[in-house]
Amino acid sequence: MSVESADQEEISREQKYFDVAWDARERSRQTLGGAAAAAVGGKAAVAVGRAAREHLDQLGDPDEAVAMGRFDSDDGELYYVGKRVIRDDEGELLVISWKAPGASPYFTATYDDPKGVVRKRTFEVERNRILSFDDVVFADLAARVDDLTALENEGIDDAVLRELDAARTGEMRDIVQTIHAMQYELVRAPLEQLLIVQGGPGTGKTVVGLHRVSWLLFNHADQLAPSDVLVVGPNPTFTRYIRQVLPGLGDHQVEHRDLRGLGPQPGTGRQEHPEVTRIKGEPRMQQLLMRGLVQRIRFPERAAQLDVGTVASFFRPEVEDALRRSINQASSYGAGRTAMRSWLTAATTARARRGTQASAAVIEAALERLWPSLTPQVFLRDLFGSRDRLLSAAGEHFTAAEVAHLFRPASDRVSDEGWSTADVALLDEADMLLTGSVTQYGHIVLDEAQDLSGMQLRSVRRRSRSGSYTVLGDLAQSTGPAARDSWDDVVTALRHRHPAAIAPLKLGYRVPQQVYALAAQLLPHSAPNVEAPQVVRIGPAEPDLREVPAGDLGPETVRAAREYAARGLFVGIICADEQRAAVVEVLNQHDVHYQDTRGGTLGASINLVGATDAKGLEFEAVVVVEPTSIAVEGAHGLRLLYVALTRTTKHLTVVHSGDVLPVLGQTQPLDVPSLQGNQKPPPKPEPGLDRFSADFAASLGSRLAEDIATTAQPRLWTAIVTALADELERRRTGRAP
Numbered sequence: 001m002s003v004e005s006a007d008q009e010e011i012s013r014e015q016k017y018f019d020v021a022w023d024a025r026e027r028s029r030q031t032l033g034g035a036a037a038a039a040v041g042g043k044a045a046v047a048v049g050r051a052a053r054e055h056l057d058q059l060g061d062p063d064e065a066v067a068m069g070r071f072d073s074d075d076g077e078l079y080y081v082g083k084r085v086i087r088d089d090e091g092e093l094l095v096i097s098w099k100a101p102g103a104s105p106y107f108t109a110t111y112d113d114p115k116g117v118v119r120k121r122t123f124e125v126e127r128n129r130i131l132s133f134d135d136v137v138f139a140d141l142a143a144r145v146d147d148l149t150a151l152e153n154e155g156i157d158d159a160v161l162r163e164l165d166a167a168r169t170g171e172m173r174d175i176v177q178t179i180h181a182m183q184y185e186l187v188r189a190p191l192e193q194l195l196i197v198q199g200g201p202g203t204g205k206t207v208v209g210l211h212r213v214s215w216l217l218f219n220h221a222d223q224l225a226p227s228d229v230l231v232v233g234p235n236p237t238f239t240r241y242i243r244q245v246l247p248g249l250g251d252h253q254v255e256h257r258d259l260r261g262l263g264p265q266p267g268t269g270r271q272e273h274p275e276v277t278r279i280k281g282e283p284r285m286q287q288l289l290m291r292g293l294v295q296r297i298r299f300p301e302r303a304a305q306l307d308v309g310t311v312a313s314f315f316r317p318e319v320e321d322a323l324r325r326s327i328n329q330a331s332s333y334g335a336g337r338t339a340m341r342s343w344l345t346a347a348t349t350a351r352a353r354r355g356t357q358a359s360a361a362v363i364e365a366a367l368e369r370l371w372p373s374l375t376p377q378v379f380l381r382d383l384f385g386s387r388d389r390l391l392s393a394a395g396e397h398f399t400a401a402e403v404a405h406l407f408r409p410a411s412d413r414v415s416d417e418g419w420s421t422a423d424v425a426l427l428d429e430a431d432m433l434l435t436g437s438v439t440q441y442g443h444i445v446l447d448e449a450q451d452l453s454g455m456q457l458r459s460v461r462r463r464s465r466s467g468s469y470t471v472l473g474d475l476a477q478s479t480g481p482a483a484r485d486s487w488d489d490v491v492t493a494l495r496h497r498h499p500a501a502i503a504p505l506k507l508g509y510r511v512p513q514q515v516y517a518l519a520a521q522l523l524p525h526s527a528p529n530v531e532a533p534q535v536v537r538i539g540p541a542e543p544d545l546r547e548v549p550a551g552d553l554g555p556e557t558v559r560a561a562r563e564y565a566a567r568g569l570f571v572g573i574i575c576a577d578e579q580r581a582a583v584v585e586v587l588n589q590h591d592v593h594y595q596d597t598r599g600g601t602l603g604a605s606i607n608l609v610g611a612t613d614a615k616g617l618e619f620e621a622v623v624v625v626e627p628t629s630i631a632v633e634g635a636h637g638l639r640l641l642y643v644a645l646t647r648t649t650k651h652l653t654v655v656h657s658g659d660v661l662p663v664l665g666q667t668q669p670l671d672v673p674s675l676q677g678n679q680k681p682p683p684k685p686e687p688g689l690d691r692f693s694a695d696f697a698a699s700l701g702s703r704l705a706e707d708i709a710t711t712a713q714p715r716l717w718t719a720i721v722t723a724l725a726d727e728l729e730r731r732r733t734g735r736a737p
Ligand SMILES: Nc1ncnc2c1ncn2[C@@H]1O[C@H](COP(=O)(O)OP(=O)(O)OP(=O)(O)O)[C@@H](O)[C@H]1O
Pocket: 160, 163, 164, 173, 174, 175, 178, 179, 180, 183, 199, 200, 201, 202, 203, 204, 205, 206, 207, 208, 474, 477, 509, 510, 615, 616, 617, 618
């Protein structure tokens, strides 16, 4: 019998199994669909209906193949592995879920440690029809270990290469069938840790992080619900790009947010100087905001007494005494305000002039003069819009030049105020100070984490209930005002209860060898201590380098993009801001249909992407415009260029009038952390991370100390400062001083 006909017979045998499993799954679908439809009426029926619908969601798409692979164990059993579990009518397992512990040999078997697996079979399918299959027989591999190719050695087989050759669209897909053993170890790493995955471009960090979520939800269902998981990405385009992966794996309610949406008010695209962004990102901004908020609480200047309508009046000392008590007990600005309202209401009732009574509105008006009601937006607009407020909130922790950078004219209406991405983290901090609460999650995935500022990391941290995170990033792609050369400060900023570990991913799946060979020349200059990934495959073509006069950059770029698009490829044009206008002009001249990704979506054909916004994305063909312009965009331009050159799965064209690789100066050496990095003792808890009032009191103390020197009420302020110092001492030692 020929090999082909033997294979055909095997395919027919396997197809019978696939058909049986398909029938079983579809019978379940009908039963569950019936139960969901019939469940009308009381509470019990609603619960039954909900459970039936949840199970239906778990069954996946009717078009989905029942299994992606199988392994034969050395005890003679065969196990089919699929995206979801399938049982027959008697409850016998036909297909095990890839997330079940029983499926682990499928992913972890290697020739030198086959984990009891004799054969691993991967199916190529169209809907539920088997087209072909690939077998790995571990005993055969072990027998010819000296002849193993590098790919076989790394466990890269035809199924992986086929997957990598598959067409790309604007949506990331799952890689369940071909998860690599090293990736699988990260997918199933313990939940209770701060796990940082460091890996070069295209090593699968994002896709591994998402599969990890699905695996954790399946295996820790008692601790973690889908709505208890948050995935944070760098921008809306990226979030859209990845958002179908988890639903495709059966996990529907995981929350996806991007940095522009991680606060009470989304960023509105306000542009600002990188130096302003840098200052706004620094953790000392927390102190500035705190002091800025404390300034808002005070007895009205120059007033001798506080009138509550015509009902009652209070002299300064007793009001300030009440303010001090409210501040001392406050867990947030809002809670302190509530306490102050209670005092004012009771005190007004006690002192009401005969025959009068204060309405709630009158009390509120008096309270507003002492302790104004604020939203994060109003507070920040007022603070940034006043040099005086900024100067006194900045204290000695900011230079005059930095304060000048932070100042901006306030808009008349708060709804007209523009917000930058850096502002979002400040609004979030302000919201925390004002309300003392935020929705927390049991697990957070943070992608492209190498670029986050200190304030953005604080936003992420406060959303973590216990310190269980998957942090994904690449120091060699770290750019922007908060660029870093080490993960140390990220660990310090994020960690709380659980230990931290840094794990590498080393195989580069996305970028073909010929393209990576070009991009990798930047590494010694831009990130000398970061290890380059080992590329897993050779692409269809060498990079196409097109040198043109500067005036032809736009036309040549559009020509190259249209050539690729005409071949049905998914295309990204990546350029610096400096070149954008020229490219857009030519695209419009030629009536080219394209998608500007700043709108938050990827189009099916040609996309125009800024170099920074290209992070995390991939295309089948990329046209990089004028590398020298990208290399001067921001302080880490060479890293940005490295990002741009590593976005393609197949083809790369570089259109340039200057150098292709402008590697002139040397950069600072990088400190790449290792897995042993988790031996460090936990960082000391920063004040203010967990409780508002201790920090609040501390900053109030320093603010008031300044006031003692400058204002006319030294006696009272001294009393307040003393009381606050006592309070801090009590918190520190647990007893009254
Ligand atoms: N085991 C695998 N099998 C098949 N494809 C894979 C595998 N691992 C990664 N890939 C593919 O490689 C590409 C890159 O993956 P991903 O975007 O997760 O990488 P990344 O490390 O996050 O990249 P970047 O640093 O650029 O953000 C994707 O198309 C992904 O599907």
